[in-house]
Amino acid sequence: MTTPRLIEDSFDLDRPDRAGRPMFQLIDPEGVLTEAGARLGVSVELAQELHGDMVLARRLDKEALALQRQGELSLWLMSWGQEAAQVGSIRALQTTDMVFPSYREHAAALCRGISPADLMRQWKGAAHAGWDPKKSRFHIYSLVLGTQTLHATGYAVGAAMEKTDEVVATYFGDGAASQGDVNEAFNWAAAGSLPVLFFCQNNQWAISTPASIQMRTPLHVRAAGFGLDAYHVDGNDVMAVHAATTLAAERIRGGGGPALIEAQTYRFGGHSSSDDPKRYRSDDEFSDWERRDPLRRMEAFLRSEGVGDDYFEALAANADAFAVTVREACRSVEGSPLEDLFERVYVDQHPQLAEERAAYLAHVSSLGSEV
Amino acid sequence: MATMMLGAAINAGLRKAMEDDDKVVVMGEDVGVLGGVFRVTDGLQKDFAEGRVVDTPLAESAIVGTAIGLALRGYRPVCEIQFDGFVYPAFDQIVSQLAKMRARSGGCLTLPIVIRIPVGGGIGAVEHHSESNEAYFAHTAGLRVVSCSSPDDAFHMIQQAIASDDPVIFYEPKRRYWEKGEVTAVPALGLHDAAVLRPGRDCTLISHGPTVKTALAAAAAAEEDGFSVGVVDLRSISPLDLTTLRREAATSGRVVVVHEASTFVSIGSEIAAAISEWCFYELEAPVLRVGAYNMPYPPASVEDDFLPDVDRVLAAIDRSLTY
Numbered sequence: 001m002t003t004p005r006l007i008e009d010s011f012d013l014d015r016p017d018r019a020g021r022p023m024f025q026l027i028d029p030e031g032v033l034t035e036a037g038a039r040l041g042v043s044v045e046l047a048q049e050l051h052g053d054m055v056l057a058r059r060l061d062k063e064a065l066a067l068q069r070q071g072e073l074s075l076w077l078m079s080w081g082q083e084a085a086q087v088g089s090i091r092a093l094q095t096t097d098m099v100f101p102s103y104r105e106h107a108a109a110l111c112r113g114i115s116p117a118d119l120m121r122q123w124k125g126a127a128h129a130g131w132d133p134k135k136s137r138f139h140i141y142s143l144v145l146g147t148q149t150l151h152a153t154g155y156a157v158g159a160a161m162e163k164t165d166e167v168v169a170t171y172f173g174d175g176a177a178s179q180g181d182v183n184e185a186f187n188w189a190a191a192g193s194l195p196v197l198f199f200c201q202n203n204q205w206a207i208s209t210p211a212s213i214q215m216r217t218p219l220h221v222r223a224a225g226f227g228l229d230a231y232h233v234d235g236n237d238v239m240a241v242h243a244a245t246t247l248a249a250e251r252i253r254g255g256g257g258p259a260l261i262e263a264q265t266y267r268f269g270g271h272s273s274s275d276d277p278k279r280y281r282s283d284d285e286f287s288d289w290e291r292r293d294p295l296r297r298m299e300a301f302l303r304s305e306g307v308g309d310d311y312f313e314a315l316a317a318n319a320d321a322f323a324v325t326v327r328e329a330c331r332s333v334e335g336s337p338l339e340d341l342f343e344r345v346y347v348d349q350h351p352q353l354a355e356e357r358a359a360y361l362a363h364v365s366s367l368g369s370e371v
Numbered sequence: 372m373a374t375m376m377l378g379a380a381i382n383a384g385l386r387k388a389m390e391d392d393d394k395v396v397v398m399g400e401d402v403g404v405l406g407g408v409f410r411v412t413d414g415l416q417k418d419f420a421e422g423r424v425v426d427t428p429l430a431e432s433a434i435v436g437t438a439i440g441l442a443l444r445g446y447r448p449v450c451e452i453q454f455d456g457f458v459y460p461a462f463d464q465i466v467s468q469l470a471k472m473r474a475r476s477g478g479c480l481t482l483p484i485v486i487r488i489p490v491g492g493g494i495g496a497v498e499h500h501s502e503s504n505e506a507y508f509a510h511t512a513g514l515r516v517v518s519c520s521s522p523d524d525a526f527h528m529i530q531q532a533i534a535s536d537d538p539v540i541f542y543e544p545k546r547r548y549w550e551k552g553e554v555t556a557v558p559a560l561g562l563h564d565a566a567v568l569r570p571g572r573d574c575t576l577i578s579h580g581p582t583v584k585t586a587l588a589a590a591a592a593a594e595e596d597g598f599s600v601g602v603v604d605l606r607s608i609s610p611l612d613l614t615t616l617r618r619e620a621a622t623s624g625r626v627v628v629v630h631e632a633s634t635f636v637s638i639g640s641e642i643a644a645a646i647s648e649w650c651f652y653e654l655e656a657p658v659l660r661v662g663a664y665n666m667p668y669p670p671a672s673v674e675d676d677f678l679p680d681v682d683r684v685l686a687a688i689d690r691s692l693t694y
Contacts, residue, residue: 100440128475139443140476144467150433151468154440154448161422168440181464184433191428336477344478345513347536351563351610353512 020218023264024244025234029292031300042239044305050091050238051298052315054083057107058295059319060116061269063326064106064123068273072330074125079106081236081268084294085201086171087111088241089261093169093197093249096137098155100148100170103141104201104267108171112138117329126335146172146179149198153185156194156258167249169197175206178214183226189258190227197248198228198260201235203267204289208280223260235263236294266292339364372556378411378548380522381487384529385412385449389419392447395533398425399434399451399487408453409489409548431461435486439468442482447533449485456499458488462507469538470513485532485539490518491581491631493546493678495671502668503580503632508540509609509641516608517562518542520583522551524566524606527558535562542608544581565612567619571601574625574688577616577642579605582629582679589629589684599623600688608638613645620646624655625691629684634662656694661687 026037033042061078068076079086086107090099101108106119114131121130122141129140142148152170159166176182177200189196200219204211215222220230229251233244241263248259266289270277277286299312342357375383389395397412403426406413416424427434431452438448452458458465465486472480492501509516515537519525525543532539539562560566568583569590578586583604590600603619605611620626626646628639639660646658661679669677 127477128471129477129479132479133443133476134479140480142468144463147436147464147468150436150464151440151443153433154437154442155444156440157425157437158441158444158446180460181432181436184428184430185436188428188430188433188437341474345474346515347473347481350515351613353610 020221021232023232023234024240025237026240026243027237027297027301029236029297031297031304033301037239040243042301044302044307046242047239047298047302047305048307048311050087050242051295051302053087053091053111054107054238054295054298055315055319056322057083057087057110059323060106060110060119060326063323064120064330065269065273067120067327067330068123073120073123073273075123076273077104077123077271078267078269078273079104081289081293082201082203082265083107084238084298085199085235085241085263085265088238089169089199089245089263092242092245093167097167097169097249098137098139098152100139100152100155100168101141102145102148102171102173102176103143104173105141105171109136109138112136114138115329116326117333120330121333124330124333126333146176146182146185148172149176149182149185150188152196153189153194156189156196157192160192160194165253167195167197167252169199171199171201173206174200174202174204174211174214174219175209177219177222186223186226186228186260193257195252196258197245197252198223198258199245200260200262201265202262203265205267205271205277205281207271207275218262220260220262223262227257229256229259231259231261233261233263235265236292236297238294238298265294372554374551375522375526375554376549376551377519377522377525377544378409380526380554381411381529381543382413382415383554384526385415386418388449388530388533389415389423392533393423394445395447395449396423396425396441397449397451398427398438400427400429400453402426402451407451409545411487411543411548412451431457432464435461435464435469435484438484439464439472439482442484443480447483447485449487449533452486452488454500455488455490455502455504458486458504465508465514465540466511470511472513473537474513481536482538483533483536485529485535485541487529487541487543489545489548490542491544491546492668492674493581495674497671498668501674503630503663505540505542505608506632506637509638514538514540514609515563516540516542517606518544518580518608519606520544520547520580520604523554524604526554528562528606531558531562542580546581547584550584560606563607563610563612565606565615566604567615568602568604571619571623572599573623574598574627574691575601575603575619575623576627576629576684576688577603577605577619578629579608579638580631582631585679585681585684586629589681589688592681592685593688598688598692605638611642611645613649616642616646617649620650620658621653624653625694626654626658627661627684627687627691628658629661629679631678632662633665634660635665637662656691659687659691
C-alpha cells in the first residue's frame with residue numbers, strides 16, 4: 001500500500017536546487033583563478049578589455065555623483081559595485097542584440113556607445129530619456145520596476161516570428177523580481193520558448209529592503225520553475241559573468257529558449273544620490289563586499305598575469321581625461337523649452353493639445369509684452 | 372456594401388487591416404482558436420499566417436507590455452482585453468508605458484497599438500463585466516480613445532485606429548455586438564470626427580457607444596411631443612471634436628450629455644465644462660448629464676434601473692427645456 005510518506009519521498013523535496021546552486025566563479029576575490037577558472041582558462045586580453053570598461057564606468061559614477069553634490073545633476077543612481085555584472089554581460093552579447101535596461105545600467109550603456117551627456121540628460125532633469133534606442137540597440141531606461149521585461153518579451157515575440165538568431169536581453173534587479181510584470185514575462189517567454197535573456201543583478205538591496213524580505217526561493221531557482229534555463233553567477237567576477245552570458249546567449253540563439261542569469265553583486269552606493277544606506281546596512285557588510293570589489297579583483301588578476309604598471313598608469317590617465325569630458329558633457333546638457341514638448345506627445349496632432357499649446361504661447365507672449 | 376452585425380463588422384475591419392498590412396497582429400485571451408469570447412476575431416487565426424493571431428497567457432499587463440515590445444520592433448499589435456473590468460491589471464503598462472513612450476523618448480519612439488475593450492453593461496453579466504472606464508484613459512495624455520456605436524463605424528474605425536501611429540483605446544459597445552446595420556465601402560468621417568446623427572433646434576444630445584441608440588430613441592420620442600432634439604455621436608473621446616460640439620450646442624442652446632459611465636468626473640463633465648466655456652452666450656440652459664450613478668456597477672437584477680434609459684434622457688431634456 002502506498003503511504004503518504006512514500007509519495008512525499010518520490011518528489012525529492014529536499015533536492016539541492018531548492019536552496020540554490022553554487023555561484024559560477026572563474027576568478028576569486030583575491031584575483032586568483034578558481035578551479036573552474038584554471039580548468040576553463042581565462043583570456044587575459046579579454047580581461048583587460050573588460051577591466052578597461054569597468055574603470056571608465058566607475059569613473060563616470062564618481063564624477064556624476066560629484067556633479068550631483070555640486071548641484072549640476074538633480075539625481076544620480078550609481079552602478080558603482082555592479083560594473084562586472086553589467087560589463088561582463090553586455091560585452092558577451094552581439095551589438096545587434098536589443099537590450100532593455102532598468103535604470104542603473106550606466107556601465108552597460110557606456111559599452112553600447114551611449115555618451116555621458118546622453119546618460120546624464122535624464123538625471124539633470126533635461127529630458128526623460130537621453131538616447132535613440134534604435135541606434136544604440138539599448139532601450140531607454142524604465143523607472144517603473146520590471147516593466148521593461150515585458151517589452152523585451154514582446155520584442156522577442158517578433159524575433160521568434162521572424163526566425164532571426166538574435167537574443168533580446170533585459171536587466172532588472174532583485175527588488176523588481178517581486179513585480180508581477182517580471183513573473184509574467186518569465187512565464188510568457190518560457191511558454192513561447194522566446195529568445196529572451198533575463199539578467200538579474202541581485203545587488204542585495206531594494207533601497208532599504210533586503211532580498212531576504214523579497215523572496216524565500218533564490219531567483220534562479222524560481223526561474224527554473226518557470227521553465228527558464230537558470231544560471232547563478234558571481235556578479236562581481238566579470239570573467240564569470242562574461243562566460244555565463246556567452247553560454248546562455250549561444251544556447252538562446254540556437255533555439256534553446258529563454259534563460260535567466262542571477263548575478264550576485266552589491267550596490268556600493270545608496271539607491272540614489274538621495275539615499276543614505278547607513279540607515280539600513282552595516283559597515284561590516286559593506287566591508288565584506290568591498291573585499292569582493294570587481295575592479296580590485298581584476299587588477300590583482302591582471303597583475304598576477306604579468307600586466308604591469310604601464311598598463312594601469314595609462315588606464316588611469318585615460319580615466320582622468322574621460323572625467324574631464326564627463327564634466328564638460330554635463331554642463332553642455334540642455335533641456336527643450338516647454339513649447340517643444342507639446343509636439344512630442346502624439347504623432348498626429350491632438351486638437352485639444354494644440355489649443356493648449358496656442359494658449360501657452362499666447363500667455364508667454366502676453367507676459368513679454370508687459371515687461 | 373453589406374448589412375452586418377457590429378461584432379462582425381469589427382471582424383471584417385480587422386481582417387481588412389491584416390490583409391492590407393502584414394505588420395498587424397491580433398493578440399489576446401482566447402482570440403485564436405475560439406475567436407474571442409464575443410467571436411469578434413472569429414476565423415482570423417485560421418485565415419492568416421501563424422503568429423499573426425496570438426492566444427496569449429491570461430495576463431493583461433503582459434498582453435499590453437508584450438505588444439509594446441512588438442510595436443518597438445515595427446509591428447502594429449491589436450490587443451483584445453476580454454472585458455472592460457479586466458483592463459486594470461494592464462493599467463500601468465497602458466498609462467505609464469504605452470501612453471508616455473513617445474513623450475519620454477523625446478518623440479523618438481512611437482507605439483501604434485490598438486487596445487480593443489468590449490465595454491458597458493446591459494447583458495446581464497456578473498461583476499467586472501459591465502464597466503465604462505473611458506474617463507481613466509481619456510485623462511491620460513498620449514492615448515487616443517474612441518468609441519464606436521454602429522456597424523459602419525465599427526468597420527471603418529477599427530481600421531483607422533490600426534492605421535494611427537498613436538496608441539488607441541478602442542471601445543466596443545458589447546450589448547450592441549449583435550445589432551445590424553449597413554456598412555459602407557468608404558468611411559464618411561475621420562477617426563476623431565463626431566457625427567451629427569440628427570440635427571436639433573431645441574436641444575442637442577451628445578452621446579457615444581452603447582447609449583447612442585438610447586439618445587436616438589429619446590430624440591424620436593421628443594419629436595412626437597413637438598421638440599426638435601438633435602443627436603451627436605462623439606465617436607472620439609480623446610480628442611473630442613469640439614468644433615462639431617460647439618457648433619451644435621450653439622445652434623440649439625441646450626445640451627444633454629448621455630453616457631453609461633457615472634457622471635462624476637466623466638467625459639460628460641469635460642464636455643459640460645468645454646461647452647460652458649465656449650458657448651456661454653448661446654446657451655439657454657446649463658449642460659446636463661445623464662449617466663450611471665456613482666457606485667460600483669450593480670448586480671444584473673437592477674442594471675435596467677441603473678443604466679441611462681429613454682425616460683431618464685427625456686426627463687433631462689424636459690429639465691433643460693424648462694430653464
